[in-house]
Amino acid sequence: MRFIPAFFIIGILIGSCDPVKNNQRLPFMGNHDINGADTTYYTVGDFKLTNQDSVEVTANTYKGKIYIADFFFTSCPSICPVMNAQLLRVYEEIEALPNVMIVSHTIDPQHDDVSVLNTFASNLGVKGDKWHFLTGERDSIYALAYRYMIIAGEDANAPGGFAHSGAFLLVDADQRIRGVYDGTEPKQVDLLIKDIAILRKEYE
Amino acid sequence: MNKLFPFFFIVFLAACGQSQSNTNQTEQLPKMDRRTQIRFDQYKVHGMALYTKHCAQCHQATGEGLASLYPPLKQADYLLADLPRAACIMVNGQVQTIKVNGKTYNQMMPGIQNLTPLEVAEILTYVTNSWGNAKGLIEVKEVEKWLQACE
Numbered sequence: 001m002r003f004i005p006a007f008f009i010i011g012i013l014i015g016s017c018d019p020v021k022n023n024q025r026l027p028f029m030g031n032h033d034i035n036g037a038d039t040t041y042y043t044v045g046d047f048k049l050t051n052q053d054s055v056e057v058t059a060n061t062y063k064g065k066i067y068i069a070d071f072f073f074t075s076c077p078s079i080c081p082v083m084n085a086q087l088l089r090v091y092e093e094i095e096a097l098p099n100v101m102i103v104s105h106t107i108d109p110q111h112d113d114v115s116v117l118n119t120f121a122s123n124l125g126v127k128g129d130k131w132h133f134l135t136g137e138r139d140s141i142y143a144l145a146y147r148y149m150i151i152a153g154e155d156a157n158a159p160g161g162f163a164h165s166g167a168f169l170l171v172d173a174d175q176r177i178r179g180v181y182d183g184t185e186p187k188q189v190d191l192l193i194k195d196i197a198i199l200r201k202e203y204e
Numbered sequence: 205m206n207k208l209f210p211f212f213f214i215v216f217l218a219a220c221g222q223s224q225s226n227t228n229q230t231e232q233l234p235k236m237d238r239r240t241q242i243r244f245d246q247y248k249v250h251g252m253a254l255y256t257k258h259c260a261q262c263h264q265a266t267g268e269g270l271a272s273l274y275p276p277l278k279q280a281d282y283l284l285a286d287l288p289r290a291a292c293i294m295v296n297g298q299v300q301t302i303k304v305n306g307k308t309y310n311q312m313m314p315g316i317q318n319l320t321p322l323e324v325a326e327i328l329t330y331v332t333n334s335w336g337n338a339k340g341l342i343e344v345k346e347v348e349k350w351l352q353a354c355e
Contacts, residue, residue, distance in 0.1 A: 081262040
């Protein structure tokens with residue numbers, strides 16, 4: 001009799017091992033428009049920025065791609081290095097996956113021009129087209145951050161002169177935000193990696 | 205050969221003594237009296253807390269740095285070769301390109317101006333006595349002198 005609870009527990013443990021439950025679905029962030037039977041979900045909307053290879057990118061560039069978005073700056077002394085170390089983990093996970101990308105936006109475009117971002121990317125060990133580092137007009141980056149539901153801006157009191165959230169956003173192939181994670185917390189980033197797998201199932 | 209034997213014997217004994225208190229040190233710690241030893245241990249504990257707060261984001265808790273962005277401190281020639289320089293960089297930051305263990309790094313490091321000489325000594329004691337580094341206690345008196353002489 002004493003063995004039965006043990007088997008029961010082992011059964012539960014084995015059951016919980018399944019990495020992606022088939023019926024699991026990530027939430028949609030932001031306001032929905034419900035019109036009869038149709039629901040229109042919040043999308044990030046269009047933007048025009050430049051990546052570390054001097055290529056102009058818009059919302060269309062990432063259409064059909066799942067991506068992780070964040071906001072940082074290269075001379076950031078506080079949370080960005082942690083975020084980048086964590087994103088590097090994500091990068092290693094998604095490197096072999098088709099149609100999954102990382103999109104990092106600088107909030108210090110005055111300093112972080114294309115060549116600074118290019119050097120930064122290669123120093124981080126990023127090759128190819130899997131991880132974009134975007135720069136552009138300052139106000140449009142801050143406005144875009146707002147549309148990603150992120151706080152970013154100049155702040156003389158913040159270390160390095162810019163205040164911003166350390167959030168990672170999981171964006172689906174239709175530009176809808178499906179998850180928000182604290183990029184400075186390894187456990188949250190583990191969750192993000194799991195959620196990428198769940199989200200990929202939707203597009204299979 | 206026989207004359208060398210007692211010498212080796214002492215080295216072995218000393219090594220045994222080391223391995224009890226500091227298991228992962230590859231270098232030999234300088235000999236310390238009891239009071240210095242206590243201060244050394246205190247500095248390391250405080251230094252670790254300060255390191256975690258101010259340094260580990262970039263240089264990592266393991267002291268290994270990150271990719272080609274942030275250089276390692278673990279058995280880093282650049283750090284261990286010049287401790288006065290390291291103290292100055294900690295406080296004033298650094299913008300120039302440097303070479304650490306044969307690899308080039310050019311990411312700017314911000315200084316932490318409000319560190320006290322004691323805190324600098326504690327962080328230095330921690331980083332130069334962790335991950336295989338073994339420089340012994342870094343005295344606050346020395347650090348004060350070093351910081352005054354920064355360029």
